Amino acid sequence: MKNILITGGAGFIGSNIALRLIDKGFGITVLDNLSPQIHGDHPETTSPLFKSIFDKVKFIKGSVTSKEDWINALENQDAVIHLAAETGTGQSMYEIQKYIDVNIGGTALMLDILANNSHLIKKVIIASSRAIYGEGKYHCIEHGVVYPFERQNSDMKNGDFACKCPICQKNVNLLATSEDSKIHPTSVYGITKQNQEQLVLTVCKSLSIAAVAYRYQNVYGPGQSLSNPYTGILSIFSTRIKNGNDINIFEDGKETRDFVFIDDVVEATILGLENDQANGNVYNVGTGIATDVMTVATTLSKSYTKQTPIHISGNYRLGDIRHNFADISKIKSDLGFEPKWNFERGIQAFTKWVDEQDIPEDKYESSIEEMKTKGLYK
Known part of the structure; x- marks a missing residue:
């Protein structure tokens, strides 16, 4: 394989993968x-992500919801890395049609073309998400491994944010979520990623096209959009801090995520592109370490040497999960993947990059107001 199509290739993950593959001769x-x-109002002139790839790739400005754009983009390609998607968990709960059209509809269009048109595609890599697991895997002292249901508004309203055993309703302890864990997304975004993954793995198998699905955890690093108030907690917090605004910590600040640095995500993705061992498989991509949101906020504030007011408000969003961190033993075993960036080192690289950027207007409050009007922010 030598020609690779990357949908969403001007985005955060896509542009970094593109630059690495160019270095490797693709x-x-x-x-x-x-x-x-993601890119601002004048992306062709102001987006650092777009400018980083502009003169290095064949660029097609178009949409995955357009069959014509797909046909044009797929010409003479050997593989597809399909990253293009709407990505905000909270936003997905009220822009439902948009998320379905882009994420599921766009993927269906690609597969329809591969099934019915002549092409050279030998492999498809699909970007899935940890969001498909919902609340993930836990341990109940009475019932062993369990998969909690979505947390109830009535509990969270009273400050009880813990996940419960679906059998006895007692609090449960977090476990690393492995690829064979129950799939039960709690957001429209998670549902669309589950559908994308299933569509690609099912249809590509029938067409004798190799397929790999990556369930990315919370990806961060230099280049992440600072103007998107809907996704990317490190970017959202950074933009707040740099604009002199305080930080509102949801719930009790103890909710956790698995933060994985962009370079590790790029490495994992390319391993799947180049290694036949990955074909037909699904992989978690993370660090296997849970970091709580309060640690994120305080670490960023210290890194920027700002005395930023940090408030633990007890606010919450319906559809948010409590905890998640990945079991990455499968990708280690199959592909030899080993994350090289810990959170401390990654934060240093990220904040150093942010310090060099023109900081955009902070649109976080307007995004919160949107969710309030939809009844999703409490």
Whole structure:
């Protein structure tokens, strides 16, 4: 394989993968709509992500919801890394049609073309998400391994944010979520990622096209959009701090995520592209370490040497999960993947990059107001 199509290739993950593959001698085509939510209002002139790849790839400004754009982009390609998607968990709960059309509809269009048109595609890599696990895997002292249901508004309203055993309703202890864990997303975004993954693995198998699905954890690092108030907690907090605004910590600040640095995500993705051992498999991509949100906020504040007011408000969003961190033993065993960036080192690299950027207007409050009007922010 030498020609690779990356959808969403001007985005955070996509542009980094594109640049790494170019260094390895691949020819890269990018299909991207340059969404203002990610790239700003004048992306061709102001987006650092777009400018980083502009003169290095064949760029097609278009949409994965357009069959014509897909046909144009797929011409003479050997593989597809399909990253293009709407990504905000909270936003997905009220922009439902948009998320379905782009994430599921766009993927279906690609597969329909592969099933019915002539092409050279030998492998498809699909970006899935930890969001498909919902609350993930836990241990109950009475019932062993369990998979909690979505947390109840009535509990969270009273400050009880813990996950419960679905059998006895007692509090449960967090476990690393492995690929064979129950799939039960709690957001429209998670549902669309589950559908994307299933569509690609099922249809590609029937077409004798190799397919790999990656369930990315919370990806961060230099280049992450600072203008998108809907996704990317490190970027959201950084933009708040740099604009002199305080930080509102949801719930009790003890909720956790598995933060994985962009370079490790790029490495994992390319391992799947180049290694036949990955074919037909699903992999978690993370660090296997849970970091709580309060630690994120305080670490960023210290890194920027700002005395930022941090408030643990007890606010919460319906559809948010409590905890998640990945069991990455499968990708280690199959592909030899080993994350090289710990959280402390990654934060240093990220904040150093942020310090060099022109900081955009902080649109976080407007995104919260949107969720309030929809009844999703409490």
